[in-house]
Amino acid sequence: MPDCGLRIADRRSWNHKSRVIPHLADLAAERADFARVLGAMRQLQAAPFDALRSLDWLVALIREVGLVPIPEAGATYAGEEDFINGTQQGLIQLPLEFARWLLLLGEHRPASYLEIGCFNGATASIAAAYLRRFVPAARVVTCDVFPAFIFHGEANALAPIEYAVGRTSFDFRGQPFEAVFIDGDHSFEWAWADYVNVGRAARVCALHDVNNAPYGGMHLGGVCGVWDRIKAEEGGEFVEIFEHPSAEIMGIGVRLNG
Numbered sequence: 662m663p664d665c666g667l668r669i670a671d672r673r674s675w676n677h678k679s680r681v682i683p684h685l686a687d688l689a690a691e692r693a694d695f696a697r698v699l700g701a702m703r704q705l706q707a708a709p710f711d712a713l714r715s716l717d718w719l720v721a722l723i724r725e726v727g728l729v730p731i732p733e734a735g736a737t738y739a740g741e742e743d744f745i746n747g748t749q750q751g752l753i754q755l756p757l758e759f760a761r762w763l764l765l766l767g768e769h770r771p772a773s774y775l776e777i778g779c780f781n782g783a784t785a786s787i788a789a790a791y792l793r794r795f796v797p798a799a800r801v802v803t804c805d806v807f808p809a810f811i812f813h814g815e816a817n818a819l820a821p822i823e824y825a826v827g828r829t830s831f832d833f834r835g836q837p838f839e840a841v842f843i844d845g846d847h848s849f850e851w852a853w854a855d856y857v858n859v860g861r862a863a864r865v866c867a868l869h870d871v872n873n874a875p876y877g878g879m880h881l882g883g884v885c886g887v888w889d890r891i892k893a894e895e896g897g898e899f900v901e902i903f904e905h906p907s908a909e910i911m912g913i914g915v916r917l918n919g
């Protein structure tokens with residue numbers, strides 16, 4: 662199934678102490694790949710605003726960071742195969758889609774940003790560095806139930822990112838965030854809970870994988886069902902960032918609320 666995340670079995674292997682960092686050589690490879698995330702953050706911090714507003718420049722930057730080799734990566738990242746990394750570092754995104762999401766953030770300039778489900782932290786790091794060019798004091802927070810953002814210290818030194826491990830959207834209920842990126846558990850139940858807990862009140866709320874056909878086949882349509890329900894019942898303006906060249910895979914649904 663082409664999806665944007667790790668399978669249960671993959672997560673279990675990470676959970677096992679001896680498998681977290683199997684070898685120092687593996688850690689060095691992970692660090693080398695994450696170094697490109699840090700490099701991209703530095704580029705975002707130094708770039709002129711015409712580059713920051715350029716779709717082509719942002720796509721090139723994301724490709725430079727690279728993509729996580731998820732199961733069925735070839736089909737998922739069709740056309741982007743040259744940019745698939747060898748480690749678990751990088752983004753689980755279509756470069757064109759995430760670049761368009763960044764452009765939208767630059768346009769709406771939220772003063773606070775919450776990502777649900779950051780995995781290795783690459784998306785949160787890139788978003789933090791980008792957003793802070795437009796809103797220098799923006800608060801950026803990310804959470805995950807599993808501690809995979811192993812280079813958080815390095816990214817945080819470049820652009821402050823609050824990292825809440827073992828936390829879900831339930832831990833942020835009542836805290837206002839102007840922008841939210843929901844990319845945790847893609848079941849209907851969780852994606853809806855994330856939306857109600859933190860997304861509904863946001864000015865800009867994105868849900869990842871709303872055009873992902875396999876998720877649509879889940880109970881109640883998974884996160885795709887949530888997106889349909891939001892469009893039908895929640896009001897606001899909707900933007901669909903669907904850039905897969907040949908299939909219903911990934912896709913970012915954005916609700917603009919006021």
Ligand SMILES: C[S@@+](CC[C@H](N)C(=O)[O-])C[C@H]1O[C@@H](n2cnc3c(N)ncnc32)[C@H](O)[C@@H]1O
Nearest residue numbers: 665666752753778780805806807829844845846
């Ligand atoms: C698809 S990955 C996120 C990828 C990352 N956002 C990116 O685009 O590269 C999904 C992540 O969500 C986490 N997760 C699963 N259920 C969650 C939940 N209920 N709340 C927060 N995080 C969750 C998983 O541990 C996993 O790291």
